Amino acid sequence: xxxxxxxxxxxxxxxxxxxxxxxxxxxxxxxxxxxxxxxxxxxxxxxxxxxxxxxxxxxxxxxxxxxxxxxxxxxxxxxxxxxxxxxxxxxxxxxxxxxxxxxxxxxxxxxxxxxxxxxxxxxxxxxxxxxxxxxxxxxxxxxxxxxxxxxxxxxxxxxxxxxxxxxxxxxxxxxxxxxxxxxxxxxxxxxxxxxxxxxxxxxxxxxxxxxxxxxxxxxxxxxxxxxxxx
Amino acid sequence: xxxxxxxxxxxxxxxxxxxxxxxxxxxxxxxxxxxxxxxxxxxxxxxxxxxxxxxxxxxxxxxxxxxxxxxxxxxxxxxxxxxxxxxxxxxxxxxxxxxxxxxxxxxxxxxxxxxxxxxxxxxxxxxxxxxxxxxxxxxxxxxxxxxxxxxx
Numbered sequence: 001x002x003x004x005x006x007x008x009x010x011x012x013x014x015x016x017x018x019x020x021x022x023x024x025x026x027x028x029x030x031x032x033x034x035x036x037x038x039x040x041x042x043x044x045x046x047x048x049x050x051x052x053x054x055x056x057x058x059x060x061x062x063x064x065x066x067x068x069x070x071x072x073x074x075x076x077x078x079x080x081x082x083x084x085x086x087x088x089x090x091x092x093x094x095x096x097x098x099x100x101x102x103x104x105x106x107x108x109x110x111x112x113x114x115x116x117x118x119x120x121x122x123x124x125x126x127x128x129x130x131x132x133x134x135x136x137x138x139x140x141x142x143x144x145x146x147x148x149x150x151x152x153x154x155x156x157x158x159x160x161x162x163x164x165x166x167x168x169x170x171x172x173x174x175x176x177x178x179x180x181x182x183x184x185x186x187x188x189x190x191x192x193x194x195x196x197x198x199x200x201x202x203x204x205x206x207x208x209x210x211x212x213x214x215x216x217x218x219x220x221x222x223x224x225x226x227x228x229x230x
Numbered sequence: 231x232x233x234x235x236x237x238x239x240x241x242x243x244x245x246x247x248x249x250x251x252x253x254x255x256x257x258x259x260x261x262x263x264x265x266x267x268x269x270x271x272x273x274x275x276x277x278x279x280x281x282x283x284x285x286x287x288x289x290x291x292x293x294x295x296x297x298x299x300x301x302x303x304x305x306x307x308x309x310x311x312x313x314x315x316x317x318x319x320x321x322x323x324x325x326x327x328x329x330x331x332x333x334x335x336x337x338x339x340x341x342x343x344x345x346x347x348x349x350x351x352x353x354x355x356x357x358x359x360x361x362x363x364x365x366x367x368x369x370x371x372x373x374x375x376x377x378x379x380x381x382x
Contacts (some may be wrong), residue, residue, distance in 0.1 A: 091340025138341045143299035146285040150303035
């Protein structure tokens with residue numbers, strides 16, 4: 001009979017202790033901690049369709065993909081690509097082979113309604129490429145009509161080239177259907193530094209495209225992506 | 231309307247590049263100067279015509295200097311310097327040897343051929359009007375001073 005009180009006490013401990021096992025509730029009423037934090041992040045995996053189509057139409061190949069890690073409206077952008085593109089000029093032709101990566105931060109300015117996750121972002125990126133040139137043709141004009149013009153064909157390699165650049169990029173991402181998005185890109189970029197090949201010039205950089213005297217470049221493109229997230 | 235104008239302006243501005251035009255001209259050839267074989271002083275030839283591969287490269291002119299173009303497709307070039315006039319024209323054959331090397335000029339101009347280590351050889355025949363041929367400057371880097379001297 002004396003143990004009955006002990007048993008009641010012990011039994012009453014269980015509901016009290018189980019109250020601590022429940023997740024903490026903050027003032028918004030949502031669950032705090034890791035589970036709510038993860039609900040505000042997303043992952044996006046994309047493929048640059050524009051570069052692929054352009055490269056195939058121009059006798060080369062470009063493969064470019066991107067990964068976005070987002071938390072609320074902040075996005076960490078990561079790009080990587082592999083290119084093999086011919087540069088055809090009336091006087092010469094060379095093929096660029098190389099890879100590049102880009103890393104940047106962007107902010108999504110678009111306010112979505114409901115559960116939509118479309119984006120209009122603006123960000124800053126840094127890009128870097130490693131590549132080589134294969135000069136395959138040089139055409140020399142005939143000095144006079146009595147002498148023939150001369151075309152040299154062969155392979156002259158300029159290897160171990162590098163270049164870096166910064167880019168201001170804006171993107172527009174709109175959902176086409178269930179998690180799949182169509183992304184449009186716009187960018188203004190500037191070449192920062194690059195190893196000039198001996199006896200030639202830095203005319204094309206994978207990821208940057210054609211260079212010019214000013215060092216500035218402009219890009220327009222599109223891709224498809226899939227968004228993983230809540 | 232204004233947005234369309236702005237867009238077209240941007241597209242046009244990005245399409246034109248300042249480095250798209252090649253504004254420089256390559257060197258025309260080796261400078262040949264004619265000298266009197268006895269005095270060594272510059273002396274004009276009345277008249278000289280140059281033939282390359284059977285075709286008339288330089289028509290007959292009364293001059294003491296010529297610009298001789300070199301072919302980009304071979305390492306030896308043979309020219310016929312013909313002294314025209316009465317009673318008959320006198321052709322003399324000269325062979326040039328050189329080393330070709332291309333130099334990159336710019337994105338718009340591309341590569342140009344440069345000629346270096348020039349050597350000249352006079353083909354002797356029964357009646358040479360050219361007495362001697364010397365190379366004063368073997369590398370063709372400009373077209374101001376003489377590269378080749380022909381003594382006649």
